[in-house]
Amino acid sequence: MMKPERPVGIAGYGVYIPRFRIAAREIARIWDGAGGVPVDSKSVPGPDEDTITMSIEAARSALARARLAAGRLSAVWVGSESHPYSVKPSGTLVAEALGATPWVSAADWEFACKAGSEALTAAMGMIGSGMAEYVLAIGADTAQGRPGDALEYTAAAGAAAFLVGPAADAVAVIEGTTSYVTDTPDFFRRADTAYPVHGHRFTGEPAYFSTSRGAAERLLNDLGAKPSDFTYAVFHQPNARFPQTVAKQLGFTPQQIAPGLLSPKIGNAYSAAALLGLCAVLDVAKPGDTIFMATYGSGAGSDAYALRVTDALVERRERAPLTTAYLARETFVDYAVYAKWRGKLVMG
Amino acid sequence: MDLAKHWRIRHARYRLEGQRHRTTGEVRFPPAPLRPGEAHDSWEPYVLSGRGRVYSFSIVRQPPEGYDEQAPYLIALVRLEEGPLVTAQLTDCDLDQVTIDMPVEMVTRKLRALGPTGLIVYGYKFRPVV
Amino acid sequence: MRNVYIVGTGATPVGEHWDRSAASLAVEALAAALGDIPASRVGALYVASALNGSLEVQSQVGPMVATAAGISGIEAVSIEAGTASGGVALRQACLAVASGIVDLVAVVGVEKTTDVLDARRERALALAGDAEWEAIHGVTTTALWAMLMRRYMHNYGYGIEDFAPFPVNAHANGVANPNAMYRFAITADKVRSAPMVAEPLGLLDCSTAADGAAALLIASEGLARDVSAAPVCVAASAVATDTLALHSRHDPLWLSAVAHSTATALRAARMTHRDIQVLDVTDPHGITAALVLEAGGFAERGAAVALARDGAITPKGALPLATGGGCKARGDAVGANGIYQVVELVAQLRGQAGAAQVAGASVALAQCIGGIGATAATHILTME
Numbered sequence: 001m002m003k004p005e006r007p008v009g010i011a012g013y014g015v016y017i018p019r020f021r022i023a024a025r026e027i028a029r030i031w032d033g034a035g036g037v038p039v040d041s042k043s044v045p046g047p048d049e050d051t052i053t054m055s056i057e058a059a060r061s062a063l064a065r066a067r068l069a070a071g072r073l074s075a076v077w078v079g080s081e082s083h084p085y086s087v088k089p090s091g092t093l094v095a096e097a098l099g100a101t102p103w104v105s106a107a108d109w110e111f112a113c114k115a116g117s118e119a120l121t122a123a124m125g126m127i128g129s130g131m132a133e134y135v136l137a138i139g140a141d142t143a144q145g146r147p148g149d150a151l152e153y154t155a156a157a158g159a160a161a162f163l164v165g166p167a168a169d170a171v172a173v174i175e176g177t178t179s180y181v182t183d184t185p186d187f188f189r190r191a192d193t194a195y196p197v198h199g200h201r202f203t204g205e206p207a208y209f210s211t212s213r214g215a216a217e218r219l220l221n222d223l224g225a226k227p228s229d230f231t232y233a234v235f236h237q238p239n240a241r242f243p244q245t246v247a248k249q250l251g252f253t254p255q256q257i258a259p260g261l262l263s264p265k266i267g268n269a270y271s272a273a274a275l276l277g278l279c280a281v282l283d284v285a286k287p288g289d290t291i292f293m294a295t296y297g298s299g300a301g302s303d304a305y306a307l308r309v310t311d312a313l314v315e316r317r318e319r320a321p322l323t324t325a326y327l328a329r330e331t332f333v334d335y336a337v338y339a340k341w342r343g344k345l346v347m348g
Numbered sequence: 349m350d351l352a353k354h355w356r357i358r359h360a361r362y363r364l365e366g367q368r369h370r371t372t373g374e375v376r377f378p379p380a381p382l383r384p385g386e387a388h389d390s391w392e393p394y395v396l397s398g399r400g401r402v403y404s405f406s407i408v409r410q411p412p413e414g415y416d417e418q419a420p421y422l423i424a425l426v427r428l429e430e431g432p433l434v435t436a437q438l439t440d441c442d443l444d445q446v447t448i449d450m451p452v453e454m455v456t457r458k459l460r461a462l463g464p465t466g467l468i469v470y471g472y473k474f475r476p477v478v
Numbered sequence: 479m480r481n482v483y484i485v486g487t488g489a490t491p492v493g494e495h496w497d498r499s500a501a502s503l504a505v506e507a508l509a510a511a512l513g514d515i516p517a518s519r520v521g522a523l524y525v526a527s528a529l530n531g532s533l534e535v536q537s538q539v540g541p542m543v544a545t546a547a548g549i550s551g552i553e554a555v556s557i558e559a560g561t562a563s564g565g566v567a568l569r570q571a572c573l574a575v576a577s578g579i580v581d582l583v584a585v586v587g588v589e590k591t592t593d594v595l596d597a598r599r600e601r602a603l604a605l606a607g608d609a610e611w612e613a614i615h616g617v618t619t620t621a622l623w624a625m626l627m628r629r630y631m632h633n634y635g636y637g638i639e640d641f642a643p644f645p646v647n648a649h650a651n652g653v654a655n656p657n658a659m660y661r662f663a664i665t666a667d668k669v670r671s672a673p674m675v676a677e678p679l680g681l682l683d684c685s686t687a688a689d690g691a692a693a694l695l696i697a698s699e700g701l702a703r704d705v706s707a708a709p710v711c712v713a714a715s716a717v718a719t720d721t722l723a724l725h726s727r728h729d730p731l732w733l734s735a736v737a738h739s740t741a742t743a744l745r746a747a748r749m750t751h752r753d754i755q756v757l758d759v760t761d762p763h764g765i766t767a768a769l770v771l772e773a774g775g776f777a778e779r780g781a782a783v784a785l786a787r788d789g790a791i792t793p794k795g796a797l798p799l800a801t802g803g804g805c806k807a808r809g810d811a812v813g814a815n816g817i818y819q820v821v822e823l824v825a826q827l828r829g830q831a832g833a834a835q836v837a838g839a840s841v842a843l844a845q846c847i848g849g850i851g852a853t854a855a856t857h858i859l860t861m862e
Contacts (some may be wrong), residue, residue, distance in 0.1 A: 403625075403730070404625040404626065406621045406676045408617070408618055408621050408676055409676060411618070412600040412603075414597070414616075415616035416597050423617045434725055435622075436615050459614055459615065460616070469614065
């Protein structure tokens with residue numbers, strides 16, 4: 001288990017989910033979906049949205065919850081597999097929009113769906129070492145799936161931002177983290193290609209399940225804790241079934257994961273997926289509650305965290321829109337509009 | 349390649365940073381250059397709240413070059429709560445949803461891309477309050 | 479300062495001149511204005527063009543037209559003030575003649591818009607607004623007028639249909655103008671059922687940008703008597719400006735450049751509004767004409783649309799407007815509009831306006847505004 005010498009926590013958090021949705025059945029209407037659909041619907045970014053714009057909004061909410069001036073940030077880090085530029089950081093633009101420039105570190109992180117939690121773990125190190133007081137760790141994605149591919153049903157968009165700071169100023173203290181990584185090619189996208197490829201059933205047990213369990217079991221063991229010690233649990237959610245299955249394998253109950261399970265309605269928000277789940281849990285948690293989270297990124301790795309909610313959460317969470325506000329404004333589009341906005345209309 | 353003209357006003361575009369007069373307290377947006385006779389420190393940077401109401405609006409159906417793919421889109425004059433009026437697109441908003449005086453809030457979005465290989469220009473838009 | 483006279487007018491039809499260049503249109507208009515006067519007598523040439531730089535990718539339009547007219551060597555300069563270019567160029571010509579330095583000046587307004595038919599055209603027209611704070615948001619000049627129209631309707635309780643008399647009047651008058659692009663009448667019903675361009679502005683309440691050139695010869699008093707049987711006096715000339723961006727204005731529904739330049743011109747001519755018997759203003763949309771009439775003092779605030787509804791703007795009304803068809807039916811020659819207006823009003827003052835003739839007209843007002851009113855140029859013309 002990794003744990004900073006100086007206690008660290010989440011001082012503020014913010015979410016962003018685009019307004020638009022497409023129903024999985026609508027995708028199935030176009031492509032043969034006779035085998036059932038992995039989610040009910042997924043979020044779709046509007047034509048003027050990308051990882052940068054979504055990161056900005058989530059980050060603004062995180063700062064608003066902590067009432068922290070952006071000038072006090074030591075770093076703005078954006079984890080994503082869909083940075084708008086291949087070369088030119090998202091982090092600088094997000095930092096500029098927040099008003100955090102120029103005396104700030106900014107960088108982009110990449111690790112498939114756990115790029116955001118990479119930034120979170122690194123932020124713990126910055127704060128825990130005393131190098132920094134506050135760091136923004138953001139996970140955001142506008143994920144793409146090849147038309148007709150299984151991934152198209154779930155590849156979604158969203159952002160979650162965590163303002164990481166000293167535990168004394170936290171809505172939730174991070175009690176420890178583990179990271180579990182192997183070279184497992186379950187899903188990847190080569191440079192300069194539009195859509196990723198995935199390993200079908202190889203993405204399951206040898207990748208998502210064993211990796212998530214690896215990080216989770218190590219953290220539970222090092223904490224001397226068992227699943228029933230936690231009020232809530234959140235897992236990476238590439239579809240509706242995987243997080244429920246891995247929770248069951250580890251011994252978490254459906255009740256523990258229900259508040260943080262967003263994928264049935266918004267699909268897989270990639271780098272934001274598990275982090276959005278954690279935000280949704282913080283929206284409803286009470287002081288003293290404990291939260292277990294394990295992220296997952298293909299390639300493959302998982303970061304597990306144990307958090308404990310403080311008294312500060314109750315007041316701070318009301319200072320910015322709750323996850324439910326974003327979930328509630330769902331506007332469904334058909335496949336034609338979705339294809340137009342996502343750049344899928346290409347003459348052969 | 350248009351770079352500097354967008355770069356130098358990034359604070360106004362990304363976060364609605366205008367100016368406040370140090371003595372009168374007047375807030376203005378967009379920021380303006382110093383006028384003849386004004387002391388160099390007359391105005392200080394000031395970030396507006398982003399909250400306002402729709403003064404008027406229209407739908408652009410014959411777009412200028414660079415906005416073809418967005419059309420039809422909503423354009424509005426927004427009266428910001430600090431006083432200034434600002435021209436911007438409305439986003440996350442149905443074409444038939446807008447009314448005069450509708451409360452809106454600022455979001456930072458993509459305004460346009462300067463071609464498939466060029467700069468992406470980001471800036472303020474407004475949407476119905478979440 | 480010397481008195482200044484218009485001693486010659488000329489214009490090409492407004493339309494889609496596929497086989498004509500800007501220079502050839504300009505020379506045709508100039509030749510018509512010159513008539514029997516040798517081009518060699520022209521002391522200076524002012525060319526008004528709003529879009530030549532952006533659409534034709536050609537600057538130095540002054541020497542371009544002078545060269546085509548065979549008078550290269552003279553002082554020739556292009557003047558750009560958006561859709562007010564023509565009026566501003568006319569003012570420069572008046573100043574030059576009034577100063578005593580030049581006796582005969584040619585003013586040519588020319589616009590060639592149909593060489594570019596894609597979205598670059600809307601972009602070029604939007605250049606008249608503020609590039610940094612308006613155009614970057616995808617706003618068009620039409621959309622800015624549309625927003626003013628919606629707010630006007632909200633403030634004063636009008637419906638879209640109340641604006642129809644403006645294009646209906648323009649089309650009725652355009653029938654009599656041989657240079658008009660649309661020489662047919664339209665009904666209020668047709669205006670109402672037209673598709674939307676920028677809500678609440680429909681297609682038949684929007685002018686069409688087209689090609690055309692118009693020219694005037696401006697002379698000193700002494701020369702005017704020699705070369706013209708019916709010189710028209712420029713009794714006043716005034717240019718005023720407003721903020722470039724619409725949103726910078728304290729009251730967006732008030733066109734202060736129009737107010738200032740109209741008041742200045744009336745004062746200079748020692749006239750009141752009642753002296754003006756016929757007028758032509760920038761009127762690509764009904765709302766534009768309405769706001770211009772109100773800021774100009776020809777109608778109370780909120781009342782111009784009611785005046786139009788009650789028939790005041792027809793040739794037989796108290797406030798005859800767009801007797802040559804206006805921007806809507808004549809066709810919108812953008813930077814040349816300000817010259818077309820004067821060509822048409824000179825015909826009115828000479829009693830040559832045919833079916834659109836305002837009986838006994840001897841005092842006329844021409845006014846053109848740039849973009850959403852950042853520039854306003856007003857001229858009062860009299861027939862002695």
